[in-house]
Amino acid sequence: MNFDPRYSGRNFASVGTRPIRPDGVDKVTGRARYGADFNMAGQLVGRVLRSPHAHATIRKIDTSKAEKLNGVKAVITAADLPDLTDGDAALYDILDNCMARKKALYDGHAVAAVAAVDARTARQALKLIEIDYEVLPHVTDVDEAMKHSAPVLDDTIFTEGLEQEPVKPSNVTKRSQYGHGDIHAGFGQADYVVERSFKTEQTHQGYIEPHACVASVSADGTADLWVCTQGHFVYRQHCAQLLGMEASKLRVTSSEIGGGFGGKTHVWAEPVALALSRKAGRPVKLVMTRDEVFRASGPTSATSIDVRIGARKDGTITAAEATLRYSCGPYAGMWAELGAMTAFACYNLANVRTVGYEVLVNRPKTAAYRAPSAPMAAFAVESAVDELAKEIGMDPVEFRIRNAAQEGTRSSYGPVYGPIGIGPTLEAAKNHPHMQAPLGKNQGRGMACGFWFNFGGQTCTDLNIGMDGSVSLAVGTVDVGGSRASLSLVAAEELGIAYEQVKAVVADTSSLGYNDMTDGSRGTFSSSMATISAARNAIKILRERAAQMWDVPVDDVVWENGHAIAKGEKYGNLAALSLREIAAGSGKTGGPIAGHSELVADGAGVSFATHICDIEVDPETGATRVLRYTVLQDAGKAVHPTYVEGQYQGGAAQGIGWALNEEYVYGKDGRLQNPGFLDYRIPVCSDLPMIDTQILEIPNPNHPYGVRGVGETSIVPPLAAIANAVSNAAGVRMTHIPMSPPRILAAIEAERGGRWSK
Amino acid sequence: MRYIRPLSMEDAVGQLAGSPGTAAILAGGSDLLVRMKGGFIEPDLIVDIKAIDGLGEIRETAEGFSIGAAVSCALMGESAALNREWPGVVEAAKLIGSKQVQGRCTIVGNLCNASPAADSVPALVAAGARALIVGPGGRRTVAVEAVPTGPGKTSLAKGEIIEAILLDRRAPRSGDAYLRFIPRTEMDIAVVSAGVNLTLDEHGVVKSARVALGAVAPTVLLVEEAAEALIGRKLDEAALERLGKVCSGACRPIDDKRGTVEFRRKVAGVLARRAATTAYARAGGK
Numbered sequence A: 001m002n003f004d005p006r007y008s009g010r011n012f013a014s015v016g017t018r019p020i021r022p023d024g025v026d027k028v029t030g031r032a033r034y035g036a037d038f039n040m041a042g043q044l045v046g047r048v049l050r051s052p053h054a055h056a057t058i059r060k061i062d063t064s065k066a067e068k069l070n071g072v073k074a075v076i077t078a079a080d081l082p083d084l085t086d087g088d089a090a091l092y093d094i095l096d097n098c099m100a101r102k103k104a105l106y107d108g109h110a111v112a113a114v115a116a117v118d119a120r121t122a123r124q125a126l127k128l129i130e131i132d133y134e135v136l137p138h139v140t141d142v143d144e145a146m147k148h149s150a151p152v153l154d155d156t157i158f159t160e161g162l163e164q165e166p167v168k169p170s171n172v173t174k175r176s177q178y179g180h181g182d183i184h185a186g187f188g189q190a191d192y193v194v195e196r197s198f199k200t201e202q203t204h205q206g207y208i209e210p211h212a213c214v215a216s217v218s219a220d221g222t223a224d225l226w227v228c229t230q231g232h233f234v235y236r237q238h239c240a241q242l243l244g245m246e247a248s249k250l251r252v253t254s255s256e257i258g259g260g261f262g263g264k265t266h267v268w269a270e271p272v273a274l275a276l277s278r279k280a281g282r283p284v285k286l287v288m289t290r291d292e293v294f295r296a297s298g299p300t301s302a303t304s305i306d307v308r309i310g311a312r313k314d315g316t317i318t319a320a321e322a323t324l325r326y327s328c329g330p331y332a333g334m335w336a337e338l339g340a341m342t343a344f345a346c347y348n349l350a351n352v353r354t355v356g357y358e359v360l361v362n363r364p365k366t367a368a369y370r371a372p373s374a375p376m377a378a379f380a381v382e383s384a385v386d387e388l389a390k391e392i393g394m395d396p397v398e399f400r401i402r403n404a405a406q407e408g409t410r411s412s413y414g415p416v417y418g419p420i421g422i423g424p425t426l427e428a429a430k431n432h433p434h435m436q437a438p439l440g441k442n443q444g445r446g447m448a449c450g451f452w453f454n455f456g457g458q459t460c461t462d463l464n465i466g467m468d469g470s471v472s473l474a475v476g477t478v479d480v481g482g483s484r485a486s487l488s489l490v491a492a493e494e495l496g497i498a499y500e501q502v503k504a505v506v507a508d509t510s511s512l513g514y515n516d517m518t519d520g521s522r523g524t525f526s527s528s529m530a531t532i533s534a535a536r537n538a539i540k541i542l543r544e545r546a547a548q549m550w551d552v553p554v555d556d557v558v559w560e561n562g563h564a565i566a567k568g569e570k571y572g573n574l575a576a577l578s579l580r581e582i583a584a585g586s587g588k589t590g591g592p593i594a595g596h597s598e599l600v601a602d603g604a605g606v607s608f609a610t611h612i613c614d615i616e617v618d619p620e621t622g623a624t625r626v627l628r629y630t631v632l633q634d635a636g637k638a639v640h641p642t643y644v645e646g647q648y649q650g651g652a653a654q655g656i657g658w659a660l661n662e663e664y665v666y667g668k669d670g671r672l673q674n675p676g677f678l679d680y681r682i683p684v685c686s687d688l689p690m691i692d693t694q695i696l697e698i699p700n701p702n703h704p705y706g707v708r709g710v711g712e713t714s715i716v717p718p719l720a721a722i723a724n725a726v727s728n729a730a731g732v733r734m735t736h737i738p739m740s741p742p743r744i745l746a747a748i749e750a751e752r753g754g755r756w757s758k
Numbered sequence B: 001m002r003y004i005r006p007l008s009m010e011d012a013v014g015q016l017a018g019s020p021g022t023a024a025i026l027a028g029g030s031d032l033l034v035r036m037k038g039g040f041i042e043p044d045l046i047v048d049i050k051a052i053d054g055l056g057e058i059r060e061t062a063e064g065f066s067i068g069a070a071v072s073c074a075l076m077g078e079s080a081a082l083n084r085e086w087p088g089v090v091e092a093a094k095l096i097g098s099k100q101v102q103g104r105c106t107i108v109g110n111l112c113n114a115s116p117a118a119d120s121v122p123a124l125v126a127a128g129a130r131a132l133i134v135g136p137g138g139r140r141t142v143a144v145e146a147v148p149t150g151p152g153k154t155s156l157a158k159g160e161i162i163e164a165i166l167l168d169r170r171a172p173r174s175g176d177a178y179l180r181f182i183p184r185t186e187m188d189i190a191v192v193s194a195g196v197n198l199t200l201d202e203h204g205v206v207k208s209a210r211v212a213l214g215a216v217a218p219t220v221l222l223v224e225e226a227a228e229a230l231i232g233r234k235l236d237e238a239a240l241e242r243l244g245k246v247c248s249g250a251c252r253p254i255d256d257k258r259g260t261v262e263f264r265r266k267v268a269g270v271l272a273r274r275a276a277t278t279a280y281a282r283a284g285g286k
């Protein structure tokens, strides 16, 4: 298959329009089936017992009383999930996270599970499981965990990436470094230097739908799993490996998804549900409570970041440096490294260096959250950039324009950029009416930029043409934001037919080849590429069938506007054949017509955004109100502009929550204090203004339509944009996220010199 | 678990008093059901009081208002008379939860749940409201502040039910107001709150005042010194300043996930000043 993914300019008929999404009616009427909506005859209720301790050795687990309780059909512990990971450290961590093996490593860590005939019995059974813990000292703060005095979570961890190999184990699993040039020389050329330290607290993706699945293991060793996930193929792979099954014997069907944002790229309950079903011999449904979702799934890293940036009087940045410490939960990760890579990606820098430290803490295993690690790095860097512009006396937008990366710039993380959107989004921000709008008392404006890599990856798609000429499109990337609509538009575009003629579904793992999960903003980028390829393969067959129907050489048949046309004078009186007509005759011309595609979608174009926001601060209480918010972002090509705008708004909304109120609060005992939406405060509708968007289209040269991923970049600038706005409104630089009212009020009071003496 | 829906107060009291196990009264259920779902309580008997005759009514009497224990906060919001006479009490009731929650929840439930952060309670305390209690031993009336005794605890004896909340008829030139601080715009729990109730003389001088603070101590605080800071004065800058100081000082808050001691102290003063300003304006003060 010689599919050419390169961009070629063209006029679009379907792409760029805004039809209604195919999954919309079912979602608004409640008919759509989410993870917890699957049910099977004879299904049991699965429940998980979780550690109340932040750090404890599990000396002994006695499940005998629970097993004897009437209605209990299976009780499992780590012993029922034997270690089959064969030296794969990352997979072992996943296994240990699903069910603690020797130690409970955080409040909420699973230690046992039951399957029973109903929820009440299952809950009672959990109470009957006796666990003998030896409670160990714990550490939950990222800076504390790096200290020599901190309790070490895993004494086999010796920091990787240090010049000198460490002799003692620690909680720092890895040091990474990025950059180029000579930062010492660079700071030597600077007229102004800003140096600051920042902290961000841990947040959760906050998806409204909790993790849910139904697992059914048959006596013959095959199994089915219905689950809410961002990547059913990856779930299949992990579950099969952990349970010692062949992948093809486990069929995984993804449900509709009530939000994932990276949090549903990791297995938690699914291997447990399968192990319970295997032991009980009956289907098991396992739905996490919100408390479990907070305590044991998600979250993102808590961070501590130092930034130093120097610039000349003329506004040219001469050197930039950052040290980033990210919490990983109790298992190794590469979260700080992603922060180190993205921190300065917006700028054209001669001298830059970033260093990342991955830090283990007694908190849940860090999971991806929308552009993972980038928002915190951007908060620190864009705050310092703003401050530096102020010191120099330059407008913050002008200062950024002056230093923005361009095509040909060597990025701070290595690669040289192709055509990119940072400059254009900044210019658009500068010219946006929002920038000129007047501000009132106690109001401040802030802006910030953000970057995300985007990802392509393995993709497999089937396009089947029915005999009535309607088209079914089977994709393997879970639809997290309207991709079925976008991919239907793409199929319609290629085939030259109406959007309504196409129906897209997310196929299960037995119906398609492997697909990477929907992460890295890859859903529409990669699956549209595969859809274009599949459609073009189908068109080849359509042309062959038309040639056969006409009895002319296939090379003389072209495909235009949904029709086969015989090209050339000699065919002058042959009427064009529509897709419908060719499909209707397919039974006699060689059978079903389909286009298949399997590819690795390389060349996901990097993405940039600039955000502007206005905030009002009540100086007496520290309360904030977001008055106005504008997102300007490069989409490459917006396939379905409404859903692109939705991604922009969603990222901004989540970023606003993160910036202002969301945070994991741990007690001294290492227990999570706020595992619920009452005290873990995501924004409610009335907390947000209408978020304005502007789509820019700088084509990605590596996609036929120029598409770039759009899902993640939108959460990168908000923390910084809001921090800059709050700092401007309150007259004091905010360095700790979230900027909750107590933090803002304390900062204002400290600045005033403590008018309210105790 | 047994659920009953008695039609008379006598029956309800009898069933409660006679139940051998744990029993709970169900009004709107917006606290009770949440606690049951969370696995914190498993009552053996649930007595739903919403079918009891007259409990769903707001009655105007010569002395004032009698708000039945099953009256939803939404219904309070629809009573023109109550809005006119006790706007502070109504605005507190209408801050609870969301539209949906207000359609179910009651101020009596809010009082008996005995949360230090309950929204309607500081407004009721400031208003001088009384609770009419019916029990095996008969009827009694107490000041609302006597009902909660600590977080989750009340002074009600086994078998006792609050039948209604009583509010006095208003003297001329009176006004009340309630304000709470929450980090979001709605669906949140008060970090600090303040209720103020004032009556003025013909010259706009404060004749009587009651000031109550929420979420800054185990129970709602009635701050008499704060009332004294206002009585005998017009609501000038100095009076407001003094009010704020006294309220900040009266707080006995804790550090928790919702706020710090420092924050609660400062904001208690701020909210008291702002609520007093509104109450003063409502009373016709200039």
Ligand SMILES: Cc1cc2nc3c(=O)[nH]c(=O)nc-3n(C[C@H](O)[C@H](O)[C@H](O)COP(=O)(O)OP(=O)(O)OC[C@H]3O[C@@H](n4cnc5c(N)ncnc54)[C@H](O)[C@@H]3O)c2cc1C
Residues within 6 Å of the ligand: B024, B025, B026, B027, B028, B029, B030, B031, B032, B033, B034, B049, B069, B095, B096, B097, B098, B101, B104, B105, B106, B107, B108, B109, B110, B111, B112, B113, B117, B118, B119, B120, B156, B160, B161, B162, B163, B187, B188, B189, B190
């Ligand atoms: C989503 C949500 C948001 C909320 N937001 C707020 C908020 O903003 N502010 C706030 O203050 N609260 C809030 N709450 C808590 C709750 O809604 C209020 O406390 C409400 O007023 C309780 O009233 P209810 O009628 O629903 O009480 P119920 O749940 O029926 O009862 C509460 C308690 O009082 C007892 N009780 C009820 N009636 C009587 C009676 N007549 N005599 C004796 N005891 C009785 C019950 O046994 C129970 O212990 C919220 C709750 C939810 C679920």
